[in-house]
Amino acid sequence: MKKERKIQLVTDDFIEPPGEELTGEQAEIDALLRAVADDCSAKIDFEGIKQRAVESAKAKKAKRGRLRRAIGYGMVAAASLVVGLFVWQAVKGMNERVPNGDAVDAQAAERNDDGLTKHDPIADVKVYVGTVSEAEYTAFPETADEFFPENLPETMKKRVDTDAVRTSATGTDTKGGSLDYVCTVEKGCAKGLEVGEACSEKTGEDLWYYWQINENHYLKVRFTGFDQEDAEAMFKSLADRITMQQKDR
Amino acid sequence: MSGSSFDKIYSDYSRLVYWAAYRVVAQNETAEDITQQVFERAYLNMDKLGPMADSQIKSWLYRVATNLALDHVRHQKHETLSDEPVGAEIADTEPLPEEELLKKKRMEAVRKAIEQLDETNRTIITLHYFSEMTVNEISEKTGISPGTIKSRLVRARSLLADMLKAEAAEE
Numbered sequence: 271m272k273k274e275r276k277i278q279l280v281t282d283d284f285i286e287p288p289g290e291e292l293t294g295e296q297a298e299i300d301a302l303l304r305a306v307a308d309d310c311s312a313k314i315d316f317e318g319i320k321q322r323a324v325e326s327a328k329a330k331k332a333k334r335g336r337l338r339r340a341i342g343y344g345m346v347a348a349a350s351l352v353v354g355l356f357v358w359q360a361v362k363g364m365n366e367r368v369p370n371g372d373a374v375d376a377q378a379a380e381r382n383d384d385g386l387t388k389h390d391p392i393a394d395v396k397v398y399v400g401t402v403s404e405a406e407y408t409a410f411p412e413t414a415d416e417f418f419p420e421n422l423p424e425t426m427k428k429r430v431d432t433d434a435v436r437t438s439a440t441g442t443d444t445k446g447g448s449l450d451y452v453c454t455v456e457k458g459c460a461k462g463l464e465v466g467e468a469c470s471e472k473t474g475e476d477l478w479y480y481w482q483i484n485e486n487h488y489l490k491v492r493f494t495g496f497d498q499e500d501a502e503a504m505f506k507s508l509a510d511r512i513t514m515q516q517k518d519r
Numbered sequence: 520m521s522g523s524s525f526d527k528i529y530s531d532y533s534r535l536v537y538w539a540a541y542r543v544v545a546q547n548e549t550a551e552d553i554t555q556q557v558f559e560r561a562y563l564n565m566d567k568l569g570p571m572a573d574s575q576i577k578s579w580l581y582r583v584a585t586n587l588a589l590d591h592v593r594h595q596k597h598e599t600l601s602d603e604p605v606g607a608e609i610a611d612t613e614p615l616p617e618e619e620l621l622k623k624k625r626m627e628a629v630r631k632a633i634e635q636l637d638e639t640n641r642t643i644i645t646l647h648y649f650s651e652m653t654v655n656e657i658s659e660k661t662g663i664s665p666g667t668i669k670s671r672l673v674r675a676r677s678l679l680a681d682m683l684k685a686e687a688a689e690e
Contacts, residue, residue: 299676299683306629307648314551316533323555324525327562 416512417453419504426451443495450494453508460488468509470502477501481509524569525562528576533558535577536584538649542642543588553587574656581650581660625683632682640675647672 292300417437418428426441426449435455443449461469463482470479477498481489491508493501536557541550557580561568568576633644642661646652654672658665 295680296673296676299680302625302629303644303648303676303679306626306633307651309626310630310649311534311537314537314547316529316537316554319537319551319555320529320533320558323529323558324562326555327559330559330563 417455417508418451419507420511421504421507422451423449448495450492451504452492454490455483456488456490457486458488459485460490463488468505470505472498479505481505483512525565528561528568528580529558531573532577532580535650535652536580538645539581539584540588541649542645543585544591549591550588553584553591556587557584577656578659628683628686629679632679632686635682636675636678640671640678643668643671644675644679 417430417435418439422428422439423441423443426439428437428439430437437451437453439449439451441449460480460482461471463469463480465482465485468479468481470477472478475494477493477496479489479491479493479501481491483489489509489512491505493504496504533554537550537554540553540557541547544550544553560583561580568579571579633641636644643657646657646660647654652660654665654668657663657668661668663671
């Protein structure tokens with residue numbers, strides 16, 4: 271009966287069979303080469319390289335840890351804000367009901383003394399953190415294409431006037447009605463707004479939005495031919511875009 | 520990750536990595552930078568490297584070193600590469616004893632002779648003597664069979680011997 275021998279590998283490394291022993295000239299050159307290689311290698315500051323490698327790696331690890339923590343805190347803060355806003359909106363909605371259960375006219379309740387519809391700043395700034403500093407504002411003329419909401423109908427034809435920081439778009443809706451969008455950056459203060467606040471007003475067919483982006487400038491946006499819900503969504507998209515672009519710079 | 524594990528890897532393979540990089544970039548300082556980058560990555564990936572077999576770690580280090588060196592060369596494409604010879608050193612200002620001087624001269628002659636080898640022989644010599652790779656490892660890296668590697672080593676040594684004899688005869 272054939273006896274089977276079990277061969278067990280001790281390591282994963284291939285164990286080379288012993289080579290031929292070098293003699294004469296081959297042995298001499300072999301020894302010389304080893305000496306040269308050892309001599310060259312001895313001159314290299316391997317300890318220094320190791321130290322720098324470890325220090326650099328540790329610094330990178332620490333930086334990644336800080337970034338992960340910052341992202342974590344940011345996400346918790348953002349989630350808390352969103353939850354808080356939902357709760358606030360729900361409470362606000364409840365408080366607007368009259369005792370017999372009918373809802374009041376939301377627009378009438380929100381009109382200020384000038385007859386303008388004033389949105390609560392917290393509700394409007396929830397996505398666009400609120401301000402663009404003067405230093406950041408100087409970059410605006412270079413980024414005029416930021417002044418279009420992401421959800422603006424694609425069929426609308428866009429125009430940009432960087433000298434005046436004015437963007438506009440025109441088009442038609444599915445029923446053939448005209449659609450118009452204009453966005454400008456104006457100097458001064460709008461409608462008594464605080465920095466970061468926004469408000470809206472309706473005059474005829476036009477829906478106007480004003481956003482006090484810093485102490486000296488405000489954004490003025492007009493939507494014509496859009497219903498209020500769509501206009502509001504586009505304004506928030508626009509503000510979100512501007513704020514995120516500024517933060518990314 | 521245990522500190523000793525990284526230390527062992529560094530101790531065992533720093534020379535391999537340095538000369539693998541040097542083979543491509545032919546500059547001491549750049550080879551040192553690349554060596555540093557390789558071991559920085561090794562340190563950051565010790566959770567993956569630690570459990571690996573020695574041969575896998577060696578392969579990984581060699582591959583990273585070569586890739587970083589090639590990236591460097593690509594970026595330096597339009598600049599003139601230095602003609603720095605293998606293991607070039609800063610000249611000693613201290614006078615050496617005669618024996619030491621003779622030894623140094625012979626080693627310098629060997630270094631110059633290596634530079635004069637064709638690329639294939641120079642690669643094999645560098646990988647075997649400087650990076651301390653075995654015949655099988657060189658075969659794996661170069662795609663040349665172990666038998667051919669062995670023959671080429673013999674041939675390269677003979678060529679170097681001839682070059683050294685020729686230089687000695689000129690003096």
